[in-house]
Amino acid sequence: MVTQAILYILIVFVGTGGELFVSRAMKTIGEVTDFRPHSIARVVARALALPRMWMGIALMAIAFFALLGMLSLAKVSFVFPSTALSYAAGALGGRLFLGERVSPQRWFGVLLVCLGVVLVFLGNG
Amino acid sequence: MTQSQGLHFKTGVLILIIIVLSPLGNTFLGKGMKNVGGMNSWAPRDLFHFFLQAFTTGSIWIGIGLLLSYFVAYLLVLSWADYSYVQPASSASYVIISLLAHFVLHETISPIRWVGVAVICLGVFVVGHTYPKTPEHHSW
Numbered sequence: 001m002v003t004q005a006i007l008y009i010l011i012v013f014v015g016t017g018g019e020l021f022v023s024r025a026m027k028t029i030g031e032v033t034d035f036r037p038h039s040i041a042r043v044v045a046r047a048l049a050l051p052r053m054w055m056g057i058a059l060m061a062i063a064f065f066a067l068l069g070m071l072s073l074a075k076v077s078f079v080f081p082s083t084a085l086s087y088a089a090g091a092l093g094g095r096l097f098l099g100e101r102v103s104p105q106r107w108f109g110v111l112l113v114c115l116g117v118v119l120v121f122l123g124n125g
Numbered sequence: 126m127t128q129s130q131g132l133h134f135k136t137g138v139l140i141l142i143i144i145v146l147s148p149l150g151n152t153f154l155g156k157g158m159k160n161v162g163g164m165n166s167w168a169p170r171d172l173f174h175f176f177l178q179a180f181t182t183g184s185i186w187i188g189i190g191l192l193l194s195y196f197v198a199y200l201l202v203l204s205w206a207d208y209s210y211v212q213p214a215s216s217a218s219y220v221i222i223s224l225l226a227h228f229v230l231h232e233t234i235s236p237i238r239w240v241g242v243a244v245i246c247l248g249v250f251v252v253g254h255t256y257p258k259t260p261e262h263h264s265w
Binding site: 003007019020022023026027029030031032035040043044047065067068069071072073075076077078079080081084086087090091093094095098100101102103105106108109110111112113114115116117118119120121122123124 | 148151152154155158159161162163164165167175176179185197200201203204205207208209210212213216218219222223225226227230232234235236237238239240241242243244245246247248249250251252254255
């Protein structure tokens with residue numbers, strides 16, 4: 001139970017932290033308008049040159065290892081939806097660290113997602 | 126097509142790709158980890174053997190390949206759309222993962238968990254009707 005709790009925290013909070021770093025790095029690169037493979041490869045190469053991207057990848061890698069550990073202990077149908085708690089952390093992080101404007105409607109949607117996660121937990125009996 | 130419609134269209138297409146690749150990748154990971162067995166110790170030696178066994182399982186690598194493709198699509202959409210929009214909007218993948226877990230991995234999903242997944246999707250619907258991009262960004 002303790003192991004699952006630690007793994008869960010790593011997946012949700014460390015994973016969200018990683019995604020926030022990655023999102024910030026991609027905004028530095030700017031909007032992608034050319035979707036041809038070599039152009040996408042160039043964007044990925046430019047992204048990989050940014051320290052923030054590597055910070056994000058490192059945090060997401062930790063979350064990925066935790067996910068593998070969690071999947072060895074619990075069902076996929078529980079693990080995947082329960083990590084939706086990261087949506088609340090993501091909206092909050094987007095607002096606080098990325099300066100994104102989170103409208104009341106979007107907050108309401110995030111609240112519903114959180115409510116759904118609680119039900120997924122309750123249905124784990 | 127106006128600039129706003131174009132933005133919604135290309136965001137929609139990439140989110141569709143994201144919500145298919147992510148559950149599929151996780152289903153393969155789940156299938157692989159079921160064969161590896163439970164992680165029961167935090168001792169470095171045990172962790173090493175645990176992850177060594179995981180990374181010599183074929184399903185894990187298929188899952189990683191699918192998740193890497195998902196990650197590229199995710200990076201592309203994040204180059205213009207807000208993180209706080211993309212993240213909840215891509216949560217439609219929770220329905221797909223539940224269906225895959227039920228029909229492919231034969232997991233039993235309780236009615237209350239299905240309700241939870243439906244509520245998550247309702248949240249997605251609400252978020253999906255907000256404009257995906259904040260005009261200006263503060264430095265971080």
